[in-house]
Amino acid sequence: xxFLSRLFKPDDPGLVHLPAGSFxxxxxGRVMTSTLxxxxxxxxxKAIGEQVLASFRSARKAxxxxxxxxxxxxxxxxxxxxxxxxxxxxxxxxSLNQQANAALxxxx
Amino acid sequence: xxxxxxxxxxxxxQDFLDLYREMLSQHLPSMPEVRAANTGARALSLLExxxxxxxxxxxxxSKMDGLQVLTxxxxxxxxxxxxxxxxxxxxxxxxxxxxxxxxQYWIKPETDQEMGLFMESIEALISREAQAxxxxxxxxxxxxxxxxxxxxQSSCMLKITNGVTEGKIYIQNGEVIDAELPGMTAEPAFxxxxxxxxxxxxxxxxxxxxxxxxxxxxxxxxxNTAQAIDEAASLDQQPVAENxxxxxxxxxxxxxxxxxxxxxxxxxxxxxxxxxxxxxxxxKNFWGLENPKPVAEFxxxxxxxxxxxxxxxxxxxxxxxxxxxPQRKVAVGPCGKSxxxxxFPSALSPEQVRDSFKNILTKWAS
Numbered sequence: 394x395x396f397l398s399r400l401f402k403p404d405d406p407g408l409v410h411l412p413a414g415s416f417x418x419x420x421x422g423r424v425m426t427s428t429l430x431x432x433x434x435x436x437x438x439k440a441i442g443e444q445v446l447a448s449f450r451s452a453r454k455a456x457x458x459x460x461x462x463x464x465x466x467x468x469x470x471x472x473x474x475x476x477x478x479x480x481x482x483x484x485x486x487x488s489l490n491q492q493a494n495a496a497l498x499x500x501x
Numbered sequence: 502x503x504x505x506x507x508x509x510x511x512x513x514x515q516d517f518l519d520l521y522r523e524m525l526s527q528h529l530p531s532m533p534e535v536r537a538a539n540t541g542a543r544a545l546s547l548l549e550x551x552x553x554x555x556x557x558x559x560x561x562x563s564k565m566d567g568l569q570v571l572t573x574x575x576x577x578x579x580x581x582x583x584x585x586x587x588x589x590x591x592x593x594x595x596x597x598x599x600x601x602x603x604x605q606y607w608i609k610p611e612t613d614q615e616m617g618l619f620m621e622s623i624e625a626l627i628s629r630e631a632q633a634x635x636x637x638x639x640x641x642x643x644x645x646x647x648x649x650x651x652x653x654q655s656s657c658m659l660k661i662t663n664g665v666t667e668g669k670i671y672i673q674n675g676e677v678i679d680a681e682l683p684g685m686t687a688e689p690a691f692x693x694x695x696x697x698x699x700x701x702x703x704x705x706x707x708x709x710x711x712x713x714x715x716x717x718x719x720x721x722x723x724x725n726t727a728q729a730i731d732e733a734a735s736l737d738q739q740p741v742a743e744n745x746x747x748x749x750x751x752x753x754x755x756x757x758x759x760x761x762x763x764x765x766x767x768x769x770x771x772x773x774x775x776x777x778x779x780x781x782x783x784x785k786n787f788w789g790l791e792n793p794k795p796v797a798e799f800x801x802x803x804x805x806x807x808x809x810x811x812x813x814x815x816x817x818x819x820x821x822x823x824x825x826x827p828q829r830k831v832a833v834g835p836c837g838k839s840x841x842x843x844x845f846p847s848a849l850s851p852e853q854v855r856d857s858f859k860n861i862l863t864k865w866a867s
Contacts, residue, residue, distance in 0.1 A: 455799035459824040467600030467817030
């Protein structure tokens, strides 16, 4: 098995460009639809989906049910909406230019 | 830190490595020792075995890409200066590299002029490191810097970053003329910035249009601030009871967060506050919650999950998570060594929740 998996190992994806777009998940975390390019690794979609669904579940358990979660990173914003036990998740890469423009708009 | 600066170059192009090794080691005034690695794994093993001042990384590498190397290097070696030197002109990779904490992002120079600028910037980075080591400094070092700037009659703006909070101290001809924090200016802002125990800062050009709001001499300012910090520390050391009060009450804690909780609970729209220590078994401080345990579990799990995700996607630090539900909105985020979860009424807009949460983080970080 080890020999075969080494032979048929997929090409290394190298640097992954973060796309803007969305995908939907069912309640088991399976990807149902996606507007993201195929070049975006399926493992990333799975990882995002799992963490988002886990957070919705954990919030319900804590008696603070949530219908939407927005996750802010320095270079990415994720917006997830609960959808009948599953979710629709939007990926919004953030750029330095956008952040600078937002700060300028806020400035008095 | 070694006396002679050491630079580690990482690129999978051997000709590039040979050329830049020669350029950097022979043409920089500080005459650094330059080592080279052609894979991410080799670079990390060199970093493990000996101290370096600066790591110069190409992004497009086979197997382990440059962003992965930067993620690991920033986490394991916070003092290490990081520079990206790449042919990739994509704005997104520049943003992500800065989000991971690099000091500079350079497109590989194509002209003599660009090469000159690159060499100058590298020299500035390594000599600044050798002279001072200003990174993750303690407040004492910040006091030293202010004294130095004032004694040398210089004009500059010190930008100090503590977690998500950014403070500025304006110095004009050797006098502190103003200080600024989100929602705060002048002497109170100066005192709060000086009370920060950790952070990083950089010296920026002065702002000649800045209006003076501080008229106390810098010696007086530093003295007042030292007194205020001492008083706060002595209050914190007073014996207190166990925490864990019923809903609506503010539990008293041994680390002086009780007054902070009281402050935050008075802020408009705040329905509950939960503050957790970094360790799982550390105490919870809370206000407005009947049963904080499940909320604490939600907070820890959410932050842990999304931190892991951020590292995997290489998108920089997790800033905060905002949740909207039919009953209320919640904001969760890391703040120094604490983790905060704040409840807001569902009628508030996401922007209002985000702004309130940022104000709370600023207060907490201070």
